[in-house]
Amino acid sequence: MNENLIDAVNCVIAAHPGERVEPCGTREILVGANVLPDIPAKVRDLMQGIGGRRPRLLFVVDRTPIMRRGVPAKDYVAALLARESDVEVLVLDDGYPELHASEDVIAQASAAARGVDVIVAMGGGTISDIGKMASVGAGNVPVITVQTAASVDGFTDDVSVILRNGVKRTVPSRWPDIVVADTVLIAEAPARMNRAGFGEINSMFVAPADWLLARDLGFDDGFSWGPVALLHAVGEGIEDWSPGLAEADPESTSALVRALDIRGVATGVAGSTALLSGVEHLVSHMLDMANASAHRSIGLHGAQVGVASVVASLVWDELVARLDALHGEAFVPPVIDREAERAAVLHAFAGLGGSDALAEECWPDYAAKLDRWDAQRTAVAAFVREWPGRRAEFQALVKPARTIARALQAAGVASTFTALEPTTAPELAAWALRNCHMMRNRLTAVDVLHHLGGWDDALVARILHDADALARTMEELV
Numbered sequence: 001m002n003e004n005l006i007d008a009v010n011c012v013i014a015a016h017p018g019e020r021v022e023p024c025g026t027r028e029i030l031v032g033a034n035v036l037p038d039i040p041a042k043v044r045d046l047m048q049g050i051g052g053r054r055p056r057l058l059f060v061v062d063r064t065p066i067m068r069r070g071v072p073a074k075d076y077v078a079a080l081l082a083r084e085s086d087v088e089v090l091v092l093d094d095g096y097p098e099l100h101a102s103e104d105v106i107a108q109a110s111a112a113a114r115g116v117d118v119i120v121a122m123g124g125g126t127i128s129d130i131g132k133m134a135s136v137g138a139g140n141v142p143v144i145t146v147q148t149a150a151s152v153d154g155f156t157d158d159v160s161v162i163l164r165n166g167v168k169r170t171v172p173s174r175w176p177d178i179v180v181a182d183t184v185l186i187a188e189a190p191a192r193m194n195r196a197g198f199g200e201i202n203s204m205f206v207a208p209a210d211w212l213l214a215r216d217l218g219f220d221d222g223f224s225w226g227p228v229a230l231l232h233a234v235g236e237g238i239e240d241w242s243p244g245l246a247e248a249d250p251e252s253t254s255a256l257v258r259a260l261d262i263r264g265v266a267t268g269v270a271g272s273t274a275l276l277s278g279v280e281h282l283v284s285h286m287l288d289m290a291n292a293s294a295h296r297s298i299g300l301h302g303a304q305v306g307v308a309s310v311v312a313s314l315v316w317d318e319l320v321a322r323l324d325a326l327h328g329e330a331f332v333p334p335v336i337d338r339e340a341e342r343a344a345v346l347h348a349f350a351g352l353g354g355s356d357a358l359a360e361e362c363w364p365d366y367a368a369k370l371d372r373w374d375a376q377r378t379a380v381a382a383f384v385r386e387w388p389g390r391r392a393e394f395q396a397l398v399k400p401a402r403t404i405a406r407a408l409q410a411a412g413v414a415s416t417f418t419a420l421e422p423t424t425a426p427e428l429a430a431w432a433l434r435n436c437h438m439m440r441n442r443l444t445a446v447d448v449l450h451h452l453g454g455w456d457d458a459l460v461a462r463i464l465h466d467a468d469a470l471a472r473t474m475e476e477l478v
């Protein structure tokens with residue numbers, strides 16, 4: 001049965017009046033087992049204003065062949081579109097095995113999109129992000145995304161993850177007007193991609209706590225419970241369907257598509273990716289930076305996020321324990337030592353890609369966060385004082401690491417860094433976690449542990465050791 005997920009989203013939002021949510025700019029998320037033939041009608045819906053002429057359409061894809069029941073799916077969609085539109089096919093290829101949403105690639109797509117009536121971007125998360133950026137670059141051309149995997153939740157939000165000066169950045173782009181998710185096509189995507197999508201899901205069991213923390217310490221005034229309620233709706237029944245992903249069960253794949261697509265909308269209406277992007281995403285972005293600068297292949301984002309969610313939950317355990325130990329007593333946060341902080345950033349990123357360019361890219365964002373910390377020392381002191389009364393609220397937003405690890409393993413998804421493909425060396429994982437707070441201007445539990453003192457190599461090693469030990473114990477149980 002075909003379904004427009006936006007209806008489900010509107011129901012949950014309507015149930016939480018008074019919570020601030022941004023308007024959703026996507027009119028339809030069409031999910032069903034045979035929805036590709038509906039795409040020309042969706043183009044027609046968007047093109048009602050252009051009179052009787054044939055729409056000029058840009059069809060954006062990468063080189064990856066995608067089959068649906070033995071038929072090359074991109075050729076099939078291109079042929080469908082060509083019946084009613086003048087179609088230019090843009091096959092993006094930056095010479096890497098997997099396309100990057102780099103500035104060059106986005107500029108190429110934007111140039112091609114100038115003067116067209118609609119963009120149809122068909123592929124994975126990177127193509128979806130490029131399609132949205134090209135739309136903006138070409139003057140806000142309407143865009144339809146045809147989702148070919150359930151690997152990330154970025155198909156249905158209003159931001160894009162791009163590579164800028166070698167650093168992954170999430171930047172505002174725009175909502176897709178329409179998203180088409182054919183669950184038969186998506187179930188045929190490589191198993192590792194859809195499993196990565198399940199890894200991605202797990203950020204919702206840790207990141208909202210980082211977002212609430214950022215609000216309470218005066219770093220982010222955008223927090224709202226409405227989008228968090230959308231996540232609760234996504235999380236219901238997850239234990240029932242996720243184990244089926246291990247065998248690529250079609251029902252489980254459909255449930256995964258729905259969950260990821262609603263998460264994407266939740267991010268968009270939250271007005272901030274912080275809802276679903278805390279410590280676990282920082283760790284994944286750090287791994288990508290290190291791998292890209294060393295010309296190693298980049299792992300699947302969602303798979304990394306899944307593993308890092310186990311770790312992030314343990315980071316939260318650590319923060320909770322530290323705050324508990326302060327007993328709500330008067331605590332004066334130390335003044336920032338900027339010299340030492342700058343030296344730490346240079347040390348962390350020195351030599352990545354053979355220069356200090358990445359350190360210089362990260363420093364302004366981190367320095368802004370340090371300024372904020374200095375300005376918020378009174379708020380931090382108040383938070384520590386009031387912690388005993390706030391503890392339960394935070395703990396309700398963090399799932400135990402053990403539960404996250406168990407769900408990943410039941411779904412056939414990596415639960416340790418070494419189990420990732422390509423495998424992530426323990427030293428690299430330790431570097432990523434140890435330095436993740438220096439990557440950008442968003443406060444998480446790691447920043448607070450760092451400023452409380454004691455965020456050092458030994459603590460990071462202990463957290464990673466505990467995460468590993470937990471996953472291994474679970475393996476024996478499964």
Ligand SMILES: [Zn+2]
Nearest residue numbers: 152200301305
């Ligand atoms: Zn993500």
